[in-house]
Amino acid sequence: MSASPRHLFVGAGTAVAVVVSLAGCTQKGDDKGGVGAIQVVSKDDSCSVSKKDFPAGHLKLNVENRGSKVTEVYVLYPDDRIVSERENIGPGTKAVITAEIKAGAYEIACKPGMKGDGIRQKVTATGGTAAKRSPQMDAAVGAYRQFVQAQADATLPKAKAFTDAVRAGDVEAAKKAYAGSRIGWERTEPVAESFGDIDPKVDVREDGLEAGQDPAKDWTGWHRLEKALWHDKKIGDREKQLADLLDKDLADWVKRVGRAEITPTSMANGAKELLDEVAKNKVTGEEERYSHTDLVDFKANVEGAEKSFELLKPVALKNEPALVTQLDKQFAAMNTLLDKYRSDKTSYVFTSYEKVGKEQRKELSDSVNALAEPLSKLAAAVVK
Structure with a gap:
């Protein structure tokens, strides 16, 4: 599972500064819409963006991590939903992020050491040229949307078999149903994480909680129940309440899947x-x-x-x-x-x-x- 939305929309990473290449791509677009490559330089204590306005379309970030920590880089909507990300960018290494974006306000987020909210810069995609899609691209998006919805729909009954066992206090039955209840989620996790607030409710590990959160009160979801079943070896009233909450949060996820931004x-x-x-x-x-x-x-x-x-x-x-x-x-x-x-x-x-x-x-x-x-x-x- 990835970090919570406040952990940078879905993941973690090191400081990254987005810098536009001086090799003629600051103004030149490409034939598919969007600006040329924007160069990204990462450091442990900064995240600077040399060009904060660029045309909508296909955005390409060339990332270089000059810091001492592993980094993750994110392009976020203002409400922390994920447009695109790249994780596990090691010190001294490079990566490329290619994303399709519409005109509007965004943030580029850099996360030193994969903890906390990271360092963010506000950027704007202006009118520009819309990213072009072929009929094959549209077909791929349509088919993937159907796949994601089908996986989400199939997860609910499997999750209910798991939560029913928890509510019944049946540790062994809950253990048997646990892994299978997570398959649809794991197949489509980036889409689930893109909503920002669902992942930390249903899939966060104890050490992925926000600073200041109390595991006894704020830790919810599959892994909290996993610990109860295998580590504590018991189901109490709190676990039964968490089973109800997991059902509710997953039902919310299923309803939202159809509205996910997919390109x-x-x-x-x-x-x-x-x-x-x-x-x-x-x-x-x-x-x-x-x-x-x-x-x-x-x-x-x-x-x-x-x-x-x-x-x-x-x-x-x-x-x-x-x-x-x-x-x-x-x-x-x-x-x-x-x-x-x-x-x-x-x-x-x-x-x-x-x-x-x-x-x-x-x-x-x-x-x-x-x-x-x-x-x-x-x-x-x-x-x-």
């Missing part, structure tokens, strides 16, 4: 975000630290990323066929590796992550990195 670039960036989630929380075992069901989340994240890729493949194939070939290969390798940890290819019963050794975790991490690198180029390939 070809947000689909591509979301696929990369899912791999970042795997690298940051699943491979490390931090996400499901009590239940050790990390591999279920891992698989669902990969499936969500692969769905975006498959829908965008016709567009990317025209522009970057070699990239598509590489992604096909790496997704296949990733899925083959995950299949080693379950009894059959249709089952979501995976090996408990506490039984996955250090070398096996490294193998999983290496496979994630091998997939994440080319996946980070998908957004640019789609709008090329």
Whole structure:
């Protein structure tokens, strides 16, 4: 799970300053709408934006982290909903963020050390030229919207099976229903996180709470119940109340999914975000630290990323066929590796992550990195 909206709309990171390249792209647009690349320089204590007004359309940020901490960079709506993000930008490394934006007010957020609200700069997308979309792009967006809604709709009954068991005080039944109730959420997590306020209600870990929040009062959602089931090994009145609240918050999420801002670039960036989630929380075992069901989340994240890729493949194939070939290969390798940890290819019963050794975790991490690198180029390939 990512950080709360006040943690920067959906994630975390180091200070990033957005600086427009001096190599002629400060005024020049591209043939698909939008300004040329804006250069981003990150430091631990600053986030400066050299150009705070630019045309709407396709926005490209070239990010360089010159700080000493891992960073995440976000483009946010004024209400903290996410337009685009890039996580896990290490010190001395670079990344590219490609996003489709409409005219209006935004913030570029930089987060040193992946804690707190980060450092923000207000920016404005002016009239400009609308980002152009082909019929294939529109088809991909439409199909992905249907996929996300279907995943959200399917989550409610599975979550209710879990919360019903909690309300009944049946620890073992709740344990059995827990991992399966999270699959739809994990497949579509970037869209869920884009709303800003839902993720911290249903998917936050105890150490992801805001400064000053009291875990006894303010920690809600799946992971709070996970701790009760596996660590405390008991269900009390508070847990039953939290089960009711989880049902309510997930129902709110399902209603909102249809209003989510979805573009070809947000689909591509979301696929990369899912791999970042795997690298940051699943491979490390931090996400499901009590239940050790990390591999279920891992698989669902990969499936969500692969769905975006498959829908965008016709567009990317025209522009970057070699990239598509590489992604096909790496997704296949990733899925083959995950299949080693379950009894059959249709089952979501995976090996408990506490039984996955250090070398096996490294193998999983290496496979994630091998997939994440080319996946980070998908957004640019789609709008090329």
